[in-house]
Amino acid sequence: MWDWIERGRLDCFTVRDAFSALRGTFPRVAKLREALEALEERGYLAVNEPPRDGPGRPHSPMVRVRPEIAGAWR
Numbered sequence: 001m002w003d004w005i006e007r008g009r010l011d012c013f014t015v016r017d018a019f020s021a022l023r024g025t026f027p028r029v030a031k032l033r034e035a036l037e038a039l040e041e042r043g044y045l046a047v048n049e050p051p052r053d054g055p056g057r058p059h060s061p062m063v064r065v066r067p068e069i070a071g072a073w074r
Helices: 002-008 015-021 029-041 067-072
Strands: 012-014 045-048 062-065
Touching (some): 015 029, 029 045, 062 067
Antiparallel strands (some): 012 062, 045 062
8 A cells, every 4th residue: 555655656545546546455445444544543644534415425535645754755
């Protein structure tokens, strides 16, 4: 997971974007979420759940890489 983020120098992305890109590594979104939680616990990123704003499928959570890390990539 972190290799994909670093290679792409991503400062933010959605869980859906990550799942689409890493489908061969993470067969289920639940496994991908475990990896994101581990990175979040270590302080590399933050996962923000969007508020529900009506019927239908909820928006995919937004993941933001810590600004100090993303800033070093520029």
